[in-house]
Amino acid sequence: MHMEYSQISVIGAGPGGVATSIQLKRLGYEPRLFEMDNMGGLLWNANLIENYPGFPNGISGPKLIYLLEKHLRKLDIRITKLQIKRLEYMNAQYIMSSDAEIFISDFVVIASGTKPKPIPFALSEKVRRKVHQDIKGILEQIEKHIIIIGCGDAAFDYALNLSKRNRVTILNRGSELKSLQLLADRAFSNNMITYMCDTDVQNIDLLPSNRGDINDSLLVQCTNSENIRFALECDEIVLAIGRDPQLDFVDPLMSKDSCLLVGDVKNGIYRQASIAAGDGIKAAMKIHNQILMRR
Ligand SMILES: Cc1cc2nc3c(=O)[nH]c(=O)nc-3n(C[C@H](O)[C@H](O)[C@H](O)COP(=O)(O)OP(=O)(O)OC[C@H]3O[C@@H](n4cnc5c(N)ncnc54)[C@H](O)[C@@H]3O)c2cc1C
Structure with a gap:
């Protein structure tokens, strides 16, 4: 099986994972951003987002995705198009497996959103x-x-x-x-x-x-x-009968405290794009601080 290392991985390229990756890049890192589908997550479904600051007339989900994609491209952040099937924590490292590959990271941000009930x-x-x-x-x-x-x-x-x-x-x-x-x-x-x-x-x-x-x-x-x-x-x-956190791929024995959760996957009823983006910025800053403290 093919195996690769990257210091920081982000699982999910909805607004949470995208914001995490943008902030990590600003801090000088090269995150690996995984997405199993088209980037944008649940935003594909949003008719008119009227509470994302900076868009006084609102913006449709697909248009916001277009801008997020442009932002990633500008910063040369590439998406690894892959479904992470399993995430484990072993010997102080995260092991992510897809069907044919294994990825190892020191830090993982889970921004995998929700799944329908x-x-x-x-x-x-x-x-x-x-x-x-x-x-x-x-x-x-x-x-x-x-x-x-x-x-x-x-x-x-x-x-x-x-x-x-x-x-x-x-x-x-x-x-x-x-x-x-x-x-x-x-x-x-x-x-x-x-x-x-x-x-x-x-x-x-x-x-x-x-x-x-x-x-x-x-x-x-x-x-x-x-x-x-x-x-x-x-x-x-x-x-449209509700959604649950998408954590199916996470080893049930792995403590969720050991990695960072961002956006809808952890926000209960407070599931909003700007909250997910804010979570992402914060998670990236936390990782940066942890890295500084380890030096
Ligand atoms: C109809 C509708 C209208 C909405 N309107 C608004 C609004 O007006 N304002 C607002 O702020 N919010 C709105 N939202 C909510 C907003 O879309 C979400 O809060 C936001 O998309 C959450 O971002 P996220 O990054 O946490 O998760 P998501 O957007 O769900 O993204 C998660 C991503 O992770 C990927 N993923 C999951 N598991 C894996 C895996 N194992 N491997 C690789 N990739 C994986 C998924 O494919 C997905 O792309 C709306 C949502 C809906 C459904």
Whole structure:
């Protein structure tokens, strides 16, 4: 197996990992930045970011990613396109393994973000292909009916994004809104978006066509607050039912205190791009101080 050493590794090139790498470079280091997908992380899904300082009119997630990418290029920080499958700590060093390579570092920053919560329905393979846990893969869809299950910021942000070219229905199983009022108000005044509260999804299946064979649409079986059953048809479903920290690749025996966590992976409900970026700057400065103290 191929083996390489770099003093500092950063896992994940969302805003947290990018900020970490930028600050490390400023401090004179050459971090190795790993990313298993396109850089940018969850920002691919963000419709309009209005709370990232410096953008008074807001900026879309993809446009912010473009700027982050430009910043990395300017500083000659390259991304190693690889999924870290395992991270262990042995003999005061971090060992990161992918399928075919091993990387060793003295310091590791984990900026791996979050993963969607498990799907709470049993779905056939064909249905599963039309049930999404973010919207990166369906941003190009047009004139479809898309159902979004959830009632938080992500559900409403997805709806506003997808409603530019599609009809969207948001299903909330309760009556309480967990989203920013600002996003909800925009959705409520958008005639491409329907909001249904007290709607609990029971089952999702392919819609049988009139001739008895299967077509491509989905049938969503729901109940309302009076337990009355009804069904909705749609083309795609997006689940926005929450996310958990992405730490699957970390050796469970490894103390998380021994490395630095940055951004959504550690921020609980405080998951914001600018917080992730701030965490990244701080992590880089902490590493620098540790290196100075070891000298
Ligand atoms: C719909 C939506 C709207 C949003 N709107 C806003 C907003 O308006 N304002 C705001 O501040 N924030 C917003 N956010 C939140 C913001 O996108 C996140 O807080 C931010 O992206 C978190 O950055 P991060 O770097 O911690 O993680 P992420 O962006 O999740 O990036 C983590 C990266 O790590 C990579 N990775 C994970 N595991 C591995 C591995 N084993 N090996 C290699 N790479 C790995 C992933 O592929 C990913 O690219 C929004 C999020 C969503 C979903």
